[in-house]
Amino acid sequence: MILDAHGHVGTWPDFLIPNPTAEHLVATMDRIGVDAMGISHLLAVGPDAVRGNELAMEIAERFPGRFGVWQVYNPHHRTPLAREGVWGVKLHPDVHQCRLDDPLYEPVWRLGLPVLAHGQTDSPWSDPAQFAAVAARHPRVPLIMGHTGLWPYGFGRAARLVADHPNVYLDTCGSKMTGRWIARLVELAGAERVLFGSDACFLDLRTGYGRVALAPLSDADRALVRGANLARLLGLPAGPHA
C-alpha cells in the first residue's frame, strides 16, 4: 500500500508545471503503484480557497479511491471547512503570510481533523519551532510538517524540535530531500513518524516516491513510511483510500 500524504493539482505562477492535471497524476500513480494521494488544489493554496477546494472535491469524486482532499484554510478569508469527506486541512503559512502559531488558525485546531502545513526552516511563517508550539497546544490534532522544514540544514533540527510531540509527523517531499536524509529522519524520529509525500504535481511524483523506494531503509520501515503510517493516522481501511 502506497499513500502519498502531500499532493496538489493545478498550475502555479512561479514556474511551468508541464502536467498539472489529475488525469496525469492518476496515470503516473498507476505506473508506479501509488494507491492514493492527498491533494489540495493550487488555486486554493493561492487566491481562492473556496473554489479551489470545490475543484479538489470534484477531482476526488471523479477518481473514486485515488484522491483524498486536504481542504485549504485561508486564515484571512476564514474559509468554510468541511468536517466529512476530506483527509483534513491544508495550511500554507508562507503563501498566506500568517504564522502557523497565529490565533487566526484557531478554527482549524478546533475542527480537530489532521492538518498538513507547509514547514520551512528559518521562515518567519512556518519554522519547525512553530510546529512544536502548536503541537503542544493541540496535542490531539495530528499535524504533518510538510517538507520537514524544506532545507537540508534544518532537517535534523526539525526532527529534534518535535521529538516530544508524538502528534507531529514529518513528510518527505521537497526538491532538496534525499534518500539518505529519509533514512536519517527514520533514525532520528522513528519510522512511525515519517510519511511519504511527493508534492506532485508541483514536483514529479516519480522522483518523490523514488526517494522512498530506493532509500537505504529496512523493508519494515519502508512499509511504514510509504503508506502504513498515513493509513493509521487517517484511520483508512486497507481498501480504497478516499
Place this chain on the structure above:
Amino acid sequence: MPKYVFDAHRLVGPVPFDDLPSDPRGEMDRLGIDRACVTHTLSLHSDPQAGNEALLALGDPRLVPVPVVVPGETRDDWEGVRMIRLCPERHRFDLTGPRALRSLEALGLPAAIDLDETSPAQLRHLAERLPGQRLLVLNPGYRRLRALAELMEEAPNVWAEIGTVNTQGGVEWLAARFGARRLVFGTGAPVSDDCGPRFLLDHLDLPAEDVERIAAGTLEALL
C-alpha cells in the same frame, strides 16, 4: 529499464557542511549506476588544482574525471580528460570574459556548468561567442524550465542534466522539444539526491531507445 546507466554528475571527496560518503561507488552499486563523471570536492571547496590532482589519481575506469578549470590558473594539458567543469560564481571569474573564452577554445572539451553558477543568458552569450563549444548544464532545476528551453532552442550545443528537472512530467516535456539526444541522466550526489532521479529514469514515459539515450548514450556521445 535501461541496460547501462552513466551518471553525468557526481562528487568524490568530503564536503564541509555534511557527513556524506566520500567514495561514490557504494551508492552507485546499490542503485545500479554503472559509471559516473566525477569532480573532486577539494576542487569546489578548497584548491581546484589539488582537487584535480586527487581526482586524476583515482584511476578507476568507472569514475570518469571531470576536473575543474579556473581559466588562466589551472593547467592547460588534460590528457585523457573528456569533459571539464567550470564554476564561474564560486571561483569569481567572468564566464564570457576573454580569458575564459581563450581557455575554452584552447581546451576544445565539453564544459559542464551548474546553472546555479551562471544564468541562461550568460550561457546563451557563451554559446554565441563559441558556437562549437559543447555545454552540459548541470542542476538546471525545475523552476527555470522556460528559460532552459529558450537556451536549448537558441544554442544547439547545449545539453541538460535531468536529475533536478523535478516538476511533474518535466523530463518528457524537454524530450518532446529537444529529443533524448540533448538530455543526460545525472544526480549531483551525494549532496543532491540520487534515489529519486534513478527511480525516475526507470519510469520515464518515453520509448525504450530514448530512455537508453538519457541513461547513457547521449553522455557517451557528448564525451
